[in-house]
Amino acid sequence: MKLIRFGKVGQEKSGVVTEKGKKLDCSAFGSDWTAEFLGKGDSLQALKKWLDSHADECPEIAEGERLGSPVPYPSKIMCVGLNYSLHARESGMDVPKQPVLFMKATSSLSGPFDPIIIPKNSKATDWEVELAIVIGKKASYVSESEAMDHVFGYVLHNDVSERDFQLNHGGQWVKGKSCDSFAPVGPYLVSRDEITDPHDLRLWLKVNGKIMQDSNTSDLVFNVPQLVSYISQYMSLLPGDIISTGTPAGVGMGLKPPTYLKAGDVVELGIDGLGVSRQRVEDWK
Structure with missing residues (x-):
């Protein structure tokens, strides 16, 4: 559903x-x-x-009606860094031996067609198409063999990132990940039974109509059950929590020269079975 x-x-x-x-x-x-x-x-x-x-x-929803995040109030948005081998290489980092974890503030959550707001003092706002897992059953110390029983379904996520905040402002990555509008999710939450194999899905992203990312979840370093099990060893995952599983190569930071979003740009992204989202970029006011 x-x-x-x-x-x-x-x-x-x-x-x-x-x-x-x-x-x-x-x-x-x-x-x-x-x-x-x-x-x-x-x-x-x-x-x-x-x-x-x-x-x-049931009334039919008007075609122009705004869609919000299909997951309204996650207790946390967990993210996995460098989880595609080519993306790790374009970032100049080794493929991790254990999942690299960080969080996005839940206040960054937005609808799939809401604008991306370039934050105040931003120098390097970037794009990242990602498959995100939505938890449906509390997970604490679960095994990989049990992990899928705790997954409700999946959503499309643009893990928008400010690279200067992320890498040059000290501390952890959360500063560059949590600005308002930096987590467009949707258009819909797809129940687990509709996705036959989450590890064989094409995911792609365009900026102004040009393909920037085009890959498949078969290239994930750590797969869905591995991630759910691993994260549950360190914290309880609660119903509604979102785990964003990482982005493939093709982010702006990895281009030569690096290229970042500016007001007026249009970002469009999609994943097989999870729909397509679209965000227009605006400056902070």
Whole structure:
């Protein structure tokens, strides 16, 4: 199932995308796609059953309606660095022997078609297409063989990054990852059963119509169950938490010369089965 949230910022309602591509308002179901919903083992079954008898009564969402993040309130956004071998090389770093972890502030979360805001004093705002995992069942000290039982589904994520903040302002990467608008997620949250193999998905990103990243999740250094298991050894993963699994080669920092986003640029990205998102770049005001 494909879950969406739509409406003005802070006033989003719940919805779904049907197999025929219709966007339906499901707010009458009585639940947003919160941690409580995602953490119930039978939530999708209950929603499907409700839709069987109520879909005809659900208003169709207008084509121009804003989509918000399909995951509304994650307790954390965990990210994995250098998780594609070619990206590690273009960054001038060794392929890691253990996952490189960092966090994005949850306040960076935005909708899939919301603008990217270049932050105040930015010199190097960059793009990163990523497959993101959404947790559906609390995970603490889980094994790799158990890990997929804790995955609700997947979303498309642009891990927008300010490289000067990230690398030259001291401390950890979080400074360059957490600016407002730096985590466009969606367009929809796709339940795990719809993705046959998360390790064989094309992912790509364009800037102003030019392909900058074009790869496949088969090139992941650490795969989905490995990441869920590994991270759960250090913290509890809660329903609704997002794990962004890393980006392939082709980021602006790796180009010669390095190339970064500027106001007016348009970033478009997609992953097989997870849809396409698009963000226009604006200066901070």
